[in-house]
Amino acid sequence: MITQYHRPLTLDDAIALIARPDAVVLAGGTTINAAPDRAASTAVDLQDLDLAGIDVEGGGVRIGATTRLQDLVDSALIPTVLRDLARREAPSTIRTMATVGGTIGTADPESELLAGLLAFGARVTLARAGSPTEHSLDDILADAGLLNGSIITAVTILTSGRAAADRVGRTPMDRPIVMAVAHSDGATARLAMTGVASVPLVVDPDHIGDLDPPPDFRGTAAYRAGLAEVLATRVLAAVEGGASA
């Protein structure tokens, strides 16, 4: 339960605040406020730190960490497939609050947007006491400890190439049971999936059989493994066959 609320005006102030043992980083708040912990905590609201925005940078775009998912949906600078994944990530009332940084920090195992960012080779900038650091999104999802004491400030992705996504769910807009997204720069394709591991992850198409999907009532391990094969084949064929980003 949030017992103290701060809205720091500088990144340094924010970093100092999150050093407190009971601090929670408040981006959109859609995750924290949906499942309030009974333990006392101090909320550090990032809204005044000017961390939002989508800018062209190099061969791709730089997405500020507090950029809302709806802004991704609305931006012509974001590849079409990612815009669609951002739309699917949350409904209309939540994607106007949820942020890209928050999505990374939450690391929902069924997050289609994270899988999409992985496929697009996302790199994440972290601000901390001392110099900022940069990591692949893969590394951050593999080791949540990297986020300790830091604030995500930006995500960068490449925007050229082709991408395609496909999924299986109970209904068209259900959180997918398994989802696959592929991105190709023409030479190599990167495949990422949800629903086959405890986090969204990049998958080697030749080693899909090695996956050990965690089962739940929507899909047994065997079914998920089967879906992984089918969906991976479809999206890889689509990016090789000419689907645009």
Place this chain on the structure above:
Amino acid sequence: MTITLTINGTKTGLDCQPRDSLRTVLRKAGYKSVRFGSETGETGAAAVLVDGRLITADLMLAAQADGHEVETVEGLSSPGNLHPIQEAFIETGAIQSGYSTPAMILAAKALIARNPNPTEDDVRDALSGILDRETGYLRPVHAVLRAAAVMRGEAPESVDVVFLEPLTDVDRPEAPEADLPAIAPRVVPSSDVPETRVVGKGETKVDAIKLVKGNPAFTDDVDLSGTLVAKVLYSPHANARIVDIDDAAALALPGVHAVLHHGNVARVRYASGGQSYPNPLPYDQVSFDNRVRYVGDRVAAVAADTEEIALAAIDLINVTYEVLPAVFDENEAILDGAPVIHDEPDMEGAHDASHNLVHHIEAETGDVADGFAIADRVFEQTMRVHQVQQTPIEPHIAISAWDSDERLVITSSTQVPFHVRRMVAPLLGLPVKQIRIIKPRIGGGFGVKQEMLIEDIVGHLTIATGRPVRLELTREEEFMSSRTRHPQTITFKTGVDAGGMLTAQEMRVVANTGAYGTHGLTVQMVTGLRGLSSFNSPLKRFDCKVAYTNIPVPGAYRGYGAPQALYALEVHMEDIADELGMDAIDFRRLNWTKVGDPLDIAPQLGEGDQDASVMPMVTSCGLEEAVAQGQRAIDWDRRNDPEWRQPSDKPNIRRGLGFAMAMHGTAIPGLDMGGASLKINDDGSFNLLVGATDLGTGSDTVLAQIAAEVVGVGTDDIIVYSSDTDMTPFDVGAYASSTTYISGMATKRAAELVRTQIVARAALMLDVDADSIDLYDGAAWSADGQSVTLEKIALSTLHQEGQHQIMADASYVSPESPPPYAAQFAEVEVDIETGQVTVNRLVMAVDCGVPINPVTAAGQVEGGMIQALGYGHCEEMVYDGDGRMVNPEFGPYKIYRADEMPDVEAILVQTMEPSGPFGAKAIAEIPKDAVAPAMRNAIANATGVRIADIPFTPERVWRALQDA
């Protein structure tokens, strides 16, 4: 802390806690349109605009909104006028309960501001965060499109009723009509239906203004000072004895006013199902027991100053359990050696509690063995239908308080205020006359509120504390601790002669009524009634065992045993047709009931007081027309088109069309009763008092239309007040699809008595014979061309001469239950590599007699079909090995959103039902009855695979495809 919000243009300083959500702060500041749907934010009932963006206020801290602009629907218009978006919602019939209407209106406002010309997809995306369990989203989507058009200065699409040409009994049916306006109610008229002025029109709902403005109207919208917050401690075990409850620490917590449990509350037996006196047995519940029988069962309740303190007190109650083995499957529960769930010595009325057998229902019209013996072929199939939850967006909520006369007043989101009053009295130790139950507006019912579920808790706590007490279930509690559909294992056995006629039909059921009996007898009686009434069979037999298990409790849910029965029956009949090489509809047509056929199993499975010497008969049936209309609407011929079913450009896709037929009841004959009272006012308007319960279904409006038709005014001259046990006549409440037919007939009769009084005074004033007078347009008209207004008649009778109050009351109970009929069609697409099923289109053509209000009637069908779609497609309550529900949350428990909907179409086929008010039959439940089997039959058409059990989730379908 202090924050500043600019709310609807006014800068406002507010005190709050850091943890307070924006919703909490807005409601405390008086903005009651911002509502509770779930603690995890998916329902969107709390949606507001912050800096012009649509957000859900239950997921934003008030502190985050500090310094920002907030808009709620209260800011959209002032008294006496409406914003164009509000007008569009009213005109399109997009408002049912209205609970989430403010959120939808704000979503529309935000969308139109950034995109003045949105597509339908844009609108569906904008509404994607607002869950609706009632409308199927069709009318809300078109309301937004309409508002956008009007705000662009364009003329909107017509929403007037469209009359379709009948397709049966005509020499040459009309060609398919061109694109009809999407939400114009489609009515196929019957030539024997008389002309009416108000009845049969899509009149504006009488509660539209308060709902579209978000005016305080729901239980939680009234603040009584000094109200305590109640919380309930629920069982973590599926089956256990409570050995000890230590409440000392909880009581010692400052701010705690009472802690109640079996140790300090009288042990009075009851059954919680909201039904007429005497409630069906068993009486297997007490307010607080020393035993728990499912994960989510009641253990104790507290009342405290704040929610935080109440929750802390719950945590401090120390309970010692003796955990017992549990059983969850209905077939296992009735075997020797299964854990006995009700072993208390003071329980009354189970058939054989030692075998968890609550009821054994048997009914037959002769010996089916004879029929099987002479049959050419005999078919037998077993299916299982599963457990789903009702999920009204407004959860259960009740507030109790002593009034100044020291009578206990309980305001509750209930479907059955009169039953609640009668049922709660002995539990609280108060006489009925000392209790008043008020039903305000409610945010969806569906049957989950046809129950005395929490009123005893708040009553006990008010008696213990002397204070007003409020209890609102969380969404998790609404999933686990309210009432669900009954799961059943159903076996049909049918004998068919060489010509395809039924020789005998037997239905055997093992039903799962969970931890308590509640509606366990009557739901299953309806299962037998509906399972064996659609088709004529000389011999019929129903054998049903109803079992206790340790699952959360099934109760009354829209359809009430019929969706289960008709799933099994319509799958069974489809498969028999296929085996016989007959067309699916032709085979049914050979056997289905028609006007003049007897409803021969009904006398044995009816609940009410019926004359055993009178065989009920079918007196109106529009099924042939419904089938023809539905076939045309869905383009039924595609079913036999191999290119359409297996598209060459999509090798992994198969498409199919499916059909299922439904027949339902209209109220419970000899049992359901409603009363109405009508009086005239000085200006020629009327107050109509009815016990009938409007859940958002529009019954207040329908009853107003009936009264208005008889006395010759418009609905705006009928002021309806309903569902208050002190102020309105009795009514059983909203269930069994009874309100239009029963309460409507009571209203019609009261209005006819009032009409007689009006006409008598008009005759005097005009000096003519009474029988030359007609009432319409707010006046009395004589055949010789004179007229006098109702206002003048009212003033004359109230003040001037032979003074009396023109008023009358009437009650009605019916000896009959004329069945509505429906033809349900579904179009599906199956991905044979993954098992994913996509439903593209649903069409239901329904004979509900004469729809009194075609807009609200269409809304019942559109919304009911989508709820039924969830039953067949994607909803299921899932448990771990210890009986704990693993998905008590929207999302994991999947209900349909606005942005993933199939096309839905309702077609209303008129028949003139002689026993119904102005020809009406029921419509409220039949839309639940046939979507699941129509889907299943469509999947069979698409893939050749006949799946036995619902729901058609991807892995189940995939495995069925693999096994085929």
